[in-house]
Amino acid sequence: MSKLLLTLLLFTALAPALAVGDELRPVPGVIHLESRAGGSPLTVEEVADRARKAGMRVVVFNDKFTNRVEYGLPPLRNLLKKSEERGSISGYGVDLYLREINELSRQHPDMVILPGAEVGTFYYWAGSISAFVRDVLSREGLSRLLASGKGAEEKIGKFDYRQKQVDRGLKVVNFHKDMLVLGLDKADDYVNLPTVSNRKPLVLAWSGLLNLWPLPLLVFALIRLFPRRASPYPYALVTQPTAMPSVPERSQTGLRRARKSSLLLIVPSLLFLVNNFPFFQPKYDQYHGDQGSAPYQELIDYVNARGGLIFWSAPDISTGVFQAGPMLMETRPYSPELLNTRNYTGFAVFAEGMKSSGLPGGGWDKVLTEYVKGDRERPVWAIGELDYEDGDWIGETQTVFMLRALNRQDMLAALREGRIYAVTGSAKVPKPVLEKFQIWDAEKQHWAEMGETATVRGLTKIKIELVVPPGAEVRNLRLIREGQVVWNMEVTGSFTEIIELDYQREKGMTYYRLDLDSQLIANPVFCRFPTGRPAL
Structure with missing residues (x-):
């Protein structure tokens, strides 16, 4: 015990x-x-x-x-x-x-x-x-x-x-x-x-494969650059086995031209392949x-x-x-x-x-x-x-x-x-300090904080506790609801008060936010009206 x-x-x-x-x-x-x-x-x-x-x-x-x-x-x-x-x-x-x-x-x-x-x-x-x-x-x-x-x-x-x-x-x-x-x-x-x-x-889509277009061109150019070296006259080896077949001058000229054209294809193909890498394009660009x-x-x-x-x-x-x-x-x-x-x-x-x-x-x-x-x-x-x-x-x-x-x-x-x-x-x-900005929640029987939602029945009760440094200038304290200033007061020092506003509407929500002379901005407290009368 x-x-x-x-x-x-x-x-x-x-x-x-x-x-x-x-x-x-x-x-x-x-x-x-x-x-x-x-x-x-x-x-x-x-x-x-x-x-x-x-x-x-x-x-x-x-x-x-x-x-x-x-x-x-x-x-x-x-x-x-x-x-x-x-x-x-x-x-x-x-x-x-x-x-x-x-x-x-x-x-x-x-x-x-x-x-x-x-x-x-x-x-x-x-x-x-x-x-x-x-x-x-x-x-x-x-x-x-x-x-x-x-x-x-x-x-x-x-x-x-x-x-x-x-x-x-x-x-x-x-x-x-x-x-x-x-x-x-x-x-x-x-x-x-x-x-x-x-x-x-990156946009991972089949259309990104189109950026591989230089690849077949590169393969084609490489094939032309290194052709298979077959004998142009295979029948000569049958009649004269010891004979060394020779490539006509015309064929040698064609081969040189093919190699030059292949090189002309290889260079831009490689450049575009490197440029297009990684082939899938970004979703947005600056161009x-x-x-x-x-x-x-x-x-x-x-x-x-x-x-x-x-x-x-x-x-x-x-x-x-x-x-x-x-x-x-x-x-x-x-x-x-x-x-x-x-x-x-x-x-x-x-x-x-x-x-x-x-x-x-x-x-x-x-x-x-x-x-x-x-x-x-x-x-x-x-x-x-x-x-x-x-x-x-x-x-x-x-x-x-x-x-x-x-x-x-x-x-x-x-x-x-x-x-x-x-x-x-x-x-x-020294700056003013907002100790409290709250709205009374009639359902949960407590004060709702900034960012929270209070269920309101009857009057909306708003608690403000503001500490202002001594010697501060007169400042305008105001409450804003859906873009409209619905309450304001000039304050010269610290301020503690519960403000009651007579505002209700049909089922729905609203909010109140606090502004002190456009130098202190508090985030809103939301209000939910489960039942009510039309807004005044």
Whole structure:
């Protein structure tokens, strides 16, 4: 009896500690850091050390997977080509890259450090072959396309790009239309990423055998080059057994001509065989114009099939059109891809996602509205993207994870399930902390977290706990439902309140997301209405 009593007392004493461990707590992190593998002057150790000093506890590296442009002349595009490459994971070595980051993670058990990649899955060339000869083979050539830090002086004027393409020469389009990939465990998962520069995926079809067309031509030429040496006059050996038959001059001339023509066939046959290898063509290449969303959906499906996570990077990109030596590099905003593609994990709302995509009624709200109406299989989440190479601004843009335990599994689960928010601002000024953003679930009798769905009966009860650093400016806190601002308040300090909204509808779903002055963006909490009245 005494042992049982002691056990109960110990359990009672430990219960508060266990409950604390079950509580979600905000853990700051940074996504899209670059290292020496991708051209940064810093090693992974140096980058992680800077992140730690900035207070980050989750670090995700996203060096460029490939960083190469290539142009080949038809019909021997794989032989008569010029390419230019800069720092990338594929050039550095996938195995080495993963090994360095995983070893770094083991050395820092109080942090979560993950490898990932920035993947430019597709680009294409616009222009003519004559432009290739003039531009690509020039002294500067392709090298300027990959040069870092293109300044404002190289940016083409607002209306210059409307000039005829022939006046502009050769142009590479959508080279910086990127996605962020993480959560892949195997080196082969990276090696086989479907990208134009990686020449994957290959189309394994019977039509690929047509690329073997030089082979019969080569065999025919070899047969003509080495004919069987039969006697032209076999009957002479019968009448005069000791006679040496001679080949007429005309036959010798024909043989020499056959050999010359065979050599003329052998050379191009071998060239085309080498050019066509491995005979099966990639599904997409850079020579057949814009392929729309298809190459990006291919990458999304590939990553999902291997259990990874994938985010659109900088959908509201402002790079525009740049003069890169004698050529143009063009990547225009691609926020429509948020609607055109499906089953990706999310997008970077900061720093290049709040010009249109993350605003009320923007692309993100349209995607979320499609989800609650049943027109989309899964929602998408907002993250903060740093795109850091060097400098003292490593904490400027953060993704804050709501975690119960600081480990890889819980961190990936938070990303996958939407238990995150993005925040941006000066790296030297403390940022507001969103402790709670929840909706009361009347069915389960608990508070639903970001990314979860609450069953709502009657009033919608929304709990917000926001910690704002002392001396902060007045900020506008607002709630957004299906693209509309339905509640807002100016806050000057910390804010804790349960907000009640009188909104119901016929059976269906809606969502609420939180926006603090367009500098802190919380992911949505969904509401399900089992019964109700029409929306007000």
